[in-house]
Amino acid sequence: MTIDISKCKRCGRAVVPPRDICPYCGPGAGETIHLAVAGEGKVASYTVSYMPPEGFNSPLLLVLVELSEGGMVLCLGDTEDTSHVRIGGAASVYVDREGRYRYTPQASEGHRPE
Amino acid sequence: MEQVYVTGVGMTKFGTLDETITELAKSAALEAIRDxxxxxAKFDYVLVGSQNPDEFTGVGHLSTLITDHLGLVPAxxxxxxxxxxxxxxxxxEAVALVKSGLAQLVLVIxxxxxxxxxxxxxxxxxAKMISIDSEAKLGGTPAALAALVARRYMHDYGLSxxxxxxxxxxxxxxxAKNPLAHFREEIALEKVSASKMVADPLTLYDCSPTSDxxxxxxxxSxxxxxxxxxxxxxxxxxxxxHATDYHAVQHRPCLTSLNATVSAAGKAFKMARLRPEDIDVCELHDAFSILELIDMEDVGLVKPGHAIDLVKQGETAIGGRIPVNTTxxxxxxxHPTGATGVAQIRDxxxxxxxxxPAGLQVKSPEFALTHNIGGFGNNMVVCIFGR
Structure with a gap:
């Protein structure tokens, strides 16, 4: 299970989802390098949203994950159990069938996307 | 360079109102024109700031319509x-038009x-102002993004x-002392944490309303x-x-500071040849409670993590050293979105x-600052005014 990121040839910063132009350096840095990474990282912040927009169930766990390669990505979490989520906690990111980023706590190795 | 002046101001009541968007604009404009x-007078331009009148009200071509209804054609x-x-x-834009010599007199609404x-x-x-791909697609809202910021700020600085x-x-x-305010009643501290949870840790009372x-x-000139x-x-x-930040929160290098504010305020202080400590009163964009603290730090009124100290000491209250959001x-x-920035300048x-208004006047302020946010933590405009 990997996720796609881009890295800037000039500043080396990672961006998820990948971009052709580095948002930090601009077009002068040339096209970025696209690569697939494991999606391991740690929790930068999180919230349980009780007033999500139409089409989403409340409560909704949103987790901001900082990847080991650098770069952050906002993910949907499993709202069944939010007690394990904490800033700095281990996190694993995958992309679900609808193309959305998903958070799982790295500890639960058995957890696999449907 | 041409010195530019604000020669008059006007404002309607904010809240849930019966008037149409055209009536509201007309009423505020007439008060400013009279003032x-x-x-x-002959106005060279009419500039209308409005976030999304087409979708909120179905009224399009707003600036032309208002100019006609005010009898200001051919501005x-x-x-x-x-x-x-x-x-x-x-x-x-109005300031730029006057400074450049393209206009002498401009009506801003x-x-x-x-x-x-x-x-x-x-x-x-x-929600259209947040990133569709990285935020809205997951069910993110401006409040949820503010909650991510609030939780990290509380974690890093021990804010309770x-x-x-x-x-x-x-x-x-x-x-409560502002006759034009949407909400005119005081609230108890306990009511904030006990009110409905919107996005943990932010409750209903941490969030600004939608208003007319x-x-x-x-x-x-x-x-x-x-x-x-x-x-x-x-x-x-x-x-x-005026400055922007990266559109999605996840692409910003720091969660507890909004760089667009740092940039916009830096440009403004340089232009005014002033420093943050020179400001006597300010209006900061507190769409969510946490933003008032972060805005204070990003504008440069206080070091990161210490805005709450000023609040607890009463320094940001009327009569304090640097009153914040006096109205x-x-x-x-x-928060009628497009109106907010102009209301800050008017106030x-x-x-x-x-x-x-009575009870809200700061003692003879010399310099004032306004700070207006245009997305979630993005597209900031900072203005500085003097006597």
Whole structure:
């Protein structure tokens, strides 16, 4: 299970989802390098949203994950159990069938996307 | 460079109102025109700041329509849109037009009418300012993004829930004395944490409302201010700074500071040749309680993590060293998005003129600052004013 990121040839910063132009350096840095990474990282912040927009169930766990390669990505979490989520906690990111980023706590190795 | 003045101001009540968007804009504009002695003046431009009148109200071509209804044809008319900082951006354009010599007298109106559609539909329109791919697609909302920021700020700086509640409590205390505010009742500290959870840790009282309302200011060259006989009661525009940040929160290098504010404020202070400690009163964009603390730090009033110290010492209250959001802020004055920036400018202009509502006047302020956010933590406009 990997996720796609881009890295800037000039500043080396990672961006998820990948971009052709580095948002930090601009077009002068040339096209970025696209690569697939494991999606391991740690929790930068999180919230349980009780007033999500139409089409989403409340409560909704949103987790901001900082990847080991650098770069952050906002993910949907499993709202069944939010007690394990904490800033700095281990996190694993995958992309679900609808193309959305998903958070799982790295500890639960058995957890696999449907 | 041409010195630019605010020669007059006007504002409607903010709240859930019966008037149409055109009536609101007209009412605020007429008050500003009268305040400027400009009933028979020739306006070069009418600039309207409004976030999304087409979708909120179904009314399009707003700047042309309002110019006609005010009897100001053939003034040039433009609508400016930068999300909820549209009002400040319209003001910025007016200042640029006068400074460049393209105009002598410009009418600026900020307006939004948000209550005509149901809350879900309004939230959907507002959510268009966040990243579709990285945030909205997951069910993210501006409140949820503010919650991510709030939780990280609390984690990094040890800010407590009760400390954060001091912000809406102060907002309502000031709003209670502002006759035009959306909310005019004081609230108890406990009510903030006990109110409905919106996005943990933020509750309903941490979030500004959606409102209807309009505000207006007249921007004039020194020659035009003289012609109007308004040189004594005009306020000087000392600086405007405007900056963006990366659209999605996940692409920003820091969660507890909004770099667009740092950039915009830096430009403004340089232009005004002033420092943050020179400011006597300010209006900061507190769409969510946590933002008032972060805004204070990013504008440079206090070091990161220490804004709450000033709040606890009463320094940001009326009578404190640096009063913040004297008329209730977005939380209590209300937040008709496109109108907010112009209302902030109107309120600090009244502070400088010594005409703030009873109980809200800061003692003879010399310099004032406004800070208006145009997305979630993005597209900021900072303005500085003086006597």
């Amino acid at each position: 400027s002695n400009a009933l028979d 040039g008319a433009t609508r400016v849109e930068t999300g909820p900082s549209a009002g400040s951006s319209a003001f910025e 900020g307006v939004e009418k948000m209550s005509g559609i149901d809350r879900g539909a309004a939230s959907k329109i507002l 829930r009760d400390d954060l509640s001091l912000i809406p409590v102060k907002a309502h205390k000031n709003g 309302g309009a505000a207006s200011v007249i921007v004039a 020194s020659k035009a201010a003289k012609t109007l006989g308004r040189t004594d009661d005009s306020v000087k525009v000392l600086a405007v700074g 209730g802020g977005l939380k209590a004055r209300g 600090v202009a009244l502070q400088i003129r010594g005409k703030a």
